[in-house]
Amino acid sequence: MLGIYVHIPFCEKKCNYCNFASFVENNDFIKRYVQAVCKEIENSDYRGEEVDSIYIGGGTPSLIDAKHIDEILRCIYKNFRVDDDAEVSIECNPNSLTYEKLLIYRQANINRISLGAQSLDEEELKFLGRIHTPLQVFEAIANIKKAGFENFSVDFILGCHSASFKKFKRWLGQMIDLDVKHISVYMLQVEEGTALDRLYQKDPSVVLDDKKTVAIYQKISKFLKKNRFIHYEISNFAVDGFKSRHNMKYWSGESYLGFGLSAHSYSGRERWANANNFQDYFAGQLAFKEVLSNRELIEEHIMLGLRCEQGVKIDYLKTLGLDIAKDENYQKLLKKRILFQINDRFFLNEKYIPLCNRIILELL
Ligand SMILES: C[S@@+](CC[C@H](N)C(=O)[O-])C[C@H]1O[C@@H](n2cnc3c(N)ncnc32)[C@H](O)[C@@H]1O
Ligand code: SF4
Structure with missing residues (x-):
């Protein structure tokens, strides 16, 4: 069955390590963007198909007015046959996720929250360029639970120079106590052109070296597995029954449609991506469209399979x-x-x- 991804390319401030398509924009611009996304959904060649997973990612979807999220979901439900038990996820940041927004998400059929914590250490959060505190992560989780979401995930990043297993063990233990069902631990990538890259070029020791990263990672995996998490993909751990359907679609080569700036789609042998600048996106242009050769399909299958x-x-x-x-x-x-x-x-x-x-x- 089809999966749908919607990209919300807005953030309050760019984090030091991030090179995802995300920008700081005003409300009028965001409104115009949401209209363009709805138009794209209405004009999709795949209208009427059955969908069992929707993922609203970013950027920071929780930054924008929740009524825009509702608008986009209504548009998807109107134009596709969405399964009653579809997984409907949204990515949120601790500083912009409020209880009121969570209630609107629930009404809009969202049933899974993915919260970006990255770290629970004040200094590390500053180093990463995050604009929230550890306390805000806990407040956000409390609100997620109060609003009635059972299925929620928390993202962490491993790779700050001050990282240690001792810290991770404490944080992950806190997450387990809070009944978090899914945890992602991403290894920090130094992406070209980011603020982190500029720091790294001057002094590579600002990030943890590979050997230490691997050692901590193995301990994290062992710890989570001991606590009934399944390590189902390189960076992803879930309690039984809570693997992300959206993630599984990506990794098992199933079809998905991406709407919004720079969003990617994949169907059969075809892969395409929307333009990655607003002007071209508003004009309905693609960044590329390609038909995968046997060799490319082989590479893709090996890459995805080894990760999972x-x-x-x-x-x-x-x-x-x-x-x-x-x-x-x-x-x-x-x-x-x-x-x-x-x-x-x-x-x-x-x-x-x-x-x-x-x-x-x-x-x-
Ligand atoms: C695109 S972000 C969107 C989520 C949300 N805006 C946030 O920051 O929490 C999804 C996840 O990718 C991870 N990520 C982004 N850039 C990364 C990098 N350079 N290295 C490792 N993980 C990264 C972060 O953990 C983040 O939670
Ligand atoms: S990590 Fe998340 S909040 Fe930070 S810039 Fe990237 S998308 Fe925005």
């Missing part, structure tokens, strides 16, 4: 013309126990999860 608990299907690779068992690099990685094979699937040894991107390069 379901692994890579060897038979599927065969249908695309790759007999991986005969590949020298594959055999080497098996011998080194970096990869392992069970029946017709191969998987990444958990120990190497933080090095996944490098291993994929070796394999491809």
Whole structure:
């Protein structure tokens, strides 16, 4: 079934590490943008199709007036056949998420909240360029629960130079006590052109080195698993029954439609993305549209499969013309126990999860 992603490219202030498409804009501009998104939804070639997951991401969707979120969802419900039990998620930041907004979200059929905490250390939050305090994270969680949301997730970033497992263990323990059902722990990426990148170029020790990151990551994974979380994708952990349907769609190669600035879509062999500047987006232009070759599908399948608990299907690779068992690099990685094979699937040894991107390069 189809998944829908809607991009809300607005933030109160740009964080030091972030290069997602997000901008600081005024309310009139935001209103104009929401109208453009609704128009795009109404004109979609896929209108009338069945949808079982909607994800409103950003940027900071919780920053904009909740009536705009309601407007966008109404438009989706009007133009698509949304399942009664569809997963409907929204990304929120602690400083802009209010109880009143949460009540409107519930009325608009949203049933999953993804809250960006990133850290619960005052100094780290400043270093990351966040504009909320640790206390605001706890207040936001209290409001999420008070508003009746059982399904909510909290994002953390691992990679500040002052990171330690001791701190993570305390924070994650607090999240577990608060009955958080899904936790994402992203390894800090130094993205080109960001404020963090400029700091890093002067002094690489502003971020944690790879070795320490891997060591902390492995302990985090072990700790969460001991506390009944499933490590279902590199950065994602969930209590049984609370894996994100939206995430699973991305990682298992199912079709999804993206609406809004720079949003990506994927269907069959086709992949396309909306323009990544407002002028072109308002004019209805795409950034690109491509038909994936067998080689690209193979790369995609390996990349997605190694990141997830379901692994890579060897038979599927065969249908695309790759007999991986005969590949020298594959055999080497098996011998080194970096990869392992069970029946017709191969998987990444958990120990190497933080090095996944490098291993994929070796394999491809
Ligand atoms: C695009 S953000 C949107 C969520 C929300 N605006 C927030 O900041 O909490 C989604 C998640 O991506 C992660 N993220 C963004 N940039 C990152 C980077 N350079 N390295 C690691 N994680 C990053 C953050 O953890 C963030 O919560
Ligand atoms: S991390 Fe979130 S709040 Fe910060 S700039 Fe990126 S999208 Fe905006």
